[in-house]
Amino acid sequence: MSRSSYRFLKIMLIGTLMVGVVPPATDWERVYATSKFEVVRTVDDIQVILLAAMNERKDVLEFVYKGKTQSLKTQLKQALDQAMQSDPYINYTIESYGYSYQGGKNSADVKVQLSYRETAQETAFVTKKVQSVLKKMIVPGMNDHEKVKAIHDWVVLNLKYDITLRKYTAYDGLSTGSTVCQGYSLLTYKMLKEAGIKNMIVEGTVKSGSSRQLHAWNLVLVSGKWYHLDTTWDDPVPDQKNKVAIGYYLRNDDQMRKDHTWTKPYPAATTLYRDTLSALVKQGGSKKAFYTKLVKELNYNLYESGEIVSTSAALNKKVKKAISEGDHSIVFRFRGNKDKLMEVLQGLYKLNIDGISYNYSDFENTGDLKVTVTWK
Numbered sequence: 001m002s003r004s005s006y007r008f009l010k011i012m013l014i015g016t017l018m019v020g021v022v023p024p025a026t027d028w029e030r031v032y033a034t035s036k037f038e039v040v041r042t043v044d045d046i047q048v049i050l051l052a053a054m055n056e057r058k059d060v061l062e063f064v065y066k067g068k069t070q071s072l073k074t075q076l077k078q079a080l081d082q083a084m085q086s087d088p089y090i091n092y093t094i095e096s097y098g099y100s101y102q103g104g105k106n107s108a109d110v111k112v113q114l115s116y117r118e119t120a121q122e123t124a125f126v127t128k129k130v131q132s133v134l135k136k137m138i139v140p141g142m143n144d145h146e147k148v149k150a151i152h153d154w155v156v157l158n159l160k161y162d163i164t165l166r167k168y169t170a171y172d173g174l175s176t177g178s179t180v181c182q183g184y185s186l187l188t189y190k191m192l193k194e195a196g197i198k199n200m201i202v203e204g205t206v207k208s209g210s211s212r213q214l215h216a217w218n219l220v221l222v223s224g225k226w227y228h229l230d231t232t233w234d235d236p237v238p239d240q241k242n243k244v245a246i247g248y249y250l251r252n253d254d255q256m257r258k259d260h261t262w263t264k265p266y267p268a269a270t271t272l273y274r275d276t277l278s279a280l281v282k283q284g285g286s287k288k289a290f291y292t293k294l295v296k297e298l299n300y301n302l303y304e305s306g307e308i309v310s311t312s313a314a315l316n317k318k319v320k321k322a323i324s325e326g327d328h329s330i331v332f333r334f335r336g337n338k339d340k341l342m343e344v345l346q347g348l349y350k351l352n353i354d355g356i357s358y359n360y361s362d363f364e365n366t367g368d369l370k371v372t373v374t375w376k
Helices: 043-055 069-085 120-137 144-158 170-176 181-194 273-283 288-297 312-324 338-351
Strands: 038-040 060-066 094-103 107-116 199-208 211-222 225-229 249-251 329-334 357-362 369-374
Touching (some): 038 043, 069 094, 069 107, 120 144, 120 170, 120 181, 144 181, 144 249, 144 288, 170 181, 181 199, 181 211, 249 273, 312 329, 312 338
Parallel strands (some): 038 060
Antiparallel strands (some): 060 107, 225 249
């Protein structure tokens, strides 16, 4: 059974931005020298006080703008966009905003109204929890490759997808155990950032069946190269205890575009992570064992010609080896059509193992199949 046939729809709900502007009264000027509100004069000034208000999760911000009000609407929108974009965590926890102003040609009173999906107290809870987890998880000497894998796996193992589509935040995920893709990407962003790894949230869509749905995931900078990381789509649905998928682990743009799309400008991810790992393994050093293990976990060994299976004898040999090592599943690359695969799988019954099950999918653009076989 293919992955898409049993995966629930995963979507991101983005808040509607409601904007209302009260036109300035004709020939009406106010004296602001005694105003109780802060006076600002530039877009940068507005951005600074907006970001401070957002960090404190203020619902209302009022200030005095001194300057030509003819372009104030544009400046307010620009400042709001810049403030949110400067902090992805804030950007995706704001549910909606609106603003209004009144005044004359050279000054105006401005009121900005904000609503959030996560309160200041809830964000503080997320920060404390993330720091606690990382303190235990991240040990001295770990590099970014090790940190990203540890964080990816922790998020997948500790969250499950909210099929009710009502939970959107990292706080929802940590406090209830489930959230939608927005919550996954927010928690992943927070953990990576706290671990010192530069990353951002990508906003786009994913293909699910015959339709496309809004989606969010992460873009991560590892050893100077950007890679996509989708912890939502690496978490099986329905949730499977101790199961971590790797189909969307550090992928480049071409790999992600098979079912993900995005239109906003993001840093280009052009490097194949398997090439990066291959070079690191050849380089050797104290981390070689980790890189070698990661190559196997990510199934990059399937790109080696010696890993291709096309006969029952070859498959049985692999399964016997796995059994001797105490494993109950293998992943292999099969060369042949689906009918031939069924014939080869039948040969497993000669090994006297029970509860045999399998699934398969196309292996990249090779014409081969990627097959997973499990047994009891």
